Amino acid sequence: MIRGVLGRFSGRSHSAKPPRVGELLEANRIEAGPDASRGVILYLEDITVSFDGFRALNALTLYIEVGELRCIIGPNGAGKTTMMDVITGKTRPDTGSAWFGQTLDLLALTEPEIAQAGIGRKFQKPTVFEHHTVFENLELAMAGDKSVWKWLYARTTPAEFEHIEQVLETVRLTERRDARAGALSHGQKQWLEIGMLLIQEPQLLLVDEPVAGMTPQEVERTAELLSSLAGRHSVIVVEHDMEFVRSIARQVTVLHEGSVLAQGSIDEVQGNPRVREVYLGV
Amino acid sequence: MSTTPFQGNRLAAALRADRGGRIFLSLLIVVAVLTPVLNLAVPGSSFLHLSGYTVTLIGKYMCYAMLAIAVDLIWGYCGILSLGHGAFFALGGYAMGMYLMRQIGTRGVYGDPILPDFMVFLNWKELPWFWHGFNHFAFAALMIVLVPGLLALVFGFLAFRSRVSGVYLSIITQALTYALMLAFFRNDMGFGGNNGFTDFKDILGFSLQAPSTRMALFLCTVLALGGSYLLCRYIVASRAGRVIAAVRDAESRARFLGYRVESYKLWVFVFSAVLAGIAGALYVPQIGIINPGEFSPANSIEIVIWVAIGGRGTLYGAVVGAVLVNYAKTYFTAALPSMWLYALGALFVLVPLFLPRGVVGAVSELRSRLIQGSAAAGTTP
Numbered sequence: 001m002i003r004g005v006l007g008r009f010s011g012r013s014h015s016a017k018p019p020r021v022g023e024l025l026e027a028n029r030i031e032a033g034p035d036a037s038r039g040v041i042l043y044l045e046d047i048t049v050s051f052d053g054f055r056a057l058n059a060l061t062l063y064i065e066v067g068e069l070r071c072i073i074g075p076n077g078a079g080k081t082t083m084m085d086v087i088t089g090k091t092r093p094d095t096g097s098a099w100f101g102q103t104l105d106l107l108a109l110t111e112p113e114i115a116q117a118g119i120g121r122k123f124q125k126p127t128v129f130e131h132h133t134v135f136e137n138l139e140l141a142m143a144g145d146k147s148v149w150k151w152l153y154a155r156t157t158p159a160e161f162e163h164i165e166q167v168l169e170t171v172r173l174t175e176r177r178d179a180r181a182g183a184l185s186h187g188q189k190q191w192l193e194i195g196m197l198l199i200q201e202p203q204l205l206l207v208d209e210p211v212a213g214m215t216p217q218e219v220e221r222t223a224e225l226l227s228s229l230a231g232r233h234s235v236i237v238v239e240h241d242m243e244f245v246r247s248i249a250r251q252v253t254v255l256h257e258g259s260v261l262a263q264g265s266i267d268e269v270q271g272n273p274r275v276r277e278v279y280l281g282v
Numbered sequence: 283m284s285t286t287p288f289q290g291n292r293l294a295a296a297l298r299a300d301r302g303g304r305i306f307l308s309l310l311i312v313v314a315v316l317t318p319v320l321n322l323a324v325p326g327s328s329f330l331h332l333s334g335y336t337v338t339l340i341g342k343y344m345c346y347a348m349l350a351i352a353v354d355l356i357w358g359y360c361g362i363l364s365l366g367h368g369a370f371f372a373l374g375g376y377a378m379g380m381y382l383m384r385q386i387g388t389r390g391v392y393g394d395p396i397l398p399d400f401m402v403f404l405n406w407k408e409l410p411w412f413w414h415g416f417n418h419f420a421f422a423a424l425m426i427v428l429v430p431g432l433l434a435l436v437f438g439f440l441a442f443r444s445r446v447s448g449v450y451l452s453i454i455t456q457a458l459t460y461a462l463m464l465a466f467f468r469n470d471m472g473f474g475g476n477n478g479f480t481d482f483k484d485i486l487g488f489s490l491q492a493p494s495t496r497m498a499l500f501l502c503t504v505l506a507l508g509g510s511y512l513l514c515r516y517i518v519a520s521r522a523g524r525v526i527a528a529v530r531d532a533e534s535r536a537r538f539l540g541y542r543v544e545s546y547k548l549w550v551f552v553f554s555a556v557l558a559g560i561a562g563a564l565y566v567p568q569i570g571i572i573n574p575g576e577f578s579p580a581n582s583i584e585i586v587i588w589v590a591i592g593g594r595g596t597l598y599g600a601v602v603g604a605v606l607v608n609y610a611k612t613y614f615t616a617a618l619p620s621m622w623l624y625a626l627g628a629l630f631v632l633v634p635l636f637l638p639r640g641v642v643g644a645v646s647e648l649r650s651r652l653i654q655g656s657a658a659a660g661t662t663p
Binding site: 112 | 292520521524541
């Protein structure tokens, strides 16, 4: 929160908004989603973010491929959360560029526009609607026209119903569909929240520490769930738990002091002497 | 619950899941049938006879119940704690009062065919512009809906757009009703100053003193109360209703999902204000008086107390609270006039402590415990 505010006030060098004339075109472009025909869904180049002189991100450059499942690891303060904030529009970088596919400049879009364009973010702390059922939570999260008048008499259509059932299946909550979300276990809430993102059919999913506080069984199921999403969606997972990272990741990026320290398979990364020094402390 | 894709009539489905609502509506029908019979058909000598005074009293409780439902809709379901809903009630009442004043005509003390008595008394020569049209019932009926609705629209638009919420919103709603009270107290506002309006003669050509007219008004109130309940139940059971509850529980999350939270809040706030206005309009001809005291901040706080005591977020709980507290008020103010405010204060402290979900919450808890208890007794050999 405070960071977001700080980010907004810290001088940003890029000229924020596209010209008004092209606004309609712009809306169409957002609606159409990213153009990832080159096989890359996210381009982050030379991103720098400073908070009162502290460089949270320091010329960070990172590319995510379509359908990839990427794990980001790094010690506290390495800039993992700030990176997520930049991608979702919560924090504006001082310099650098961020593109969603080849056509959407993330730095020129607002938070809701970015969400609409197809980037979904799961926060660390699950925030589901506790008094609504699992089914209703997914229904609320569904994409589409959300005006009051329509929703006063709108019914859940068979197609929407089907879609919700599908997502319930994916996140394995079919049996709990009529339970109040507040009655779910911590792990189930996390899955429900992932489901609430999935139902909006995002191209890119950002997942912040999904397994913190989960039981070993829940960790295992979460790993299966995230692995099953790769291919259909591009997924970025920020996580501390090395066992978990080992179980899901094909590609791991290590952040340190705001820039990429190492990148590669988990074994390569764990074998890297610099990584062992700064992160694993060995 | 909308967990099946093809539902029949949604209101019917909502009522099937609403046990308290079914009980309330059945009781309302019983009252609607018994009251006219006991009042008009049973002779005055019989102990079963219901006096005109009692009929008016029940009518008054029902207007309050409608007002409580309006407050429960925004507070219990949308999390907007309005401490100024009495203002919308009073505005609806004033709009009805203006019509009734114009109906008096030459039967007033001063016998002026156009000007109400208080204007003659103030030496006014002409009817102020905003009094024109109120000699027609249809116009007055329109104003009963429009005036509270528009005020809520403007007020809500400014408040919700600036993201004023929580206790700050409650405080400015208090300020709103207080400002209106001060304004209506002024003689030169043209609303009768501190005396307000009274001495009404007839409505739509029927004498307000006639038992049949009073019974017709009573039945209109029954219909309005039942109708409000059904409308509110429909709203909270709709998809919009689920969004409204989502706004109550996690506003920023709902916004993040792409809902225009302000529109939802504004819509439900205006609807609630209109219901309150209609309740006020039904209240005035039965009670026979409206004055600026209706705008008093304490009145608005009392409405919230009814809802809290009955059990918020249930709709029927609001009705239970309004009737219970007002019955207690009628009793106390007659038996121990000085004790009423203490009793009200004590209720406000004790109910949240011991009955956090209100009377209906406590009853349903007791009921589920009894069922569990008997089930447990049944399984033990």
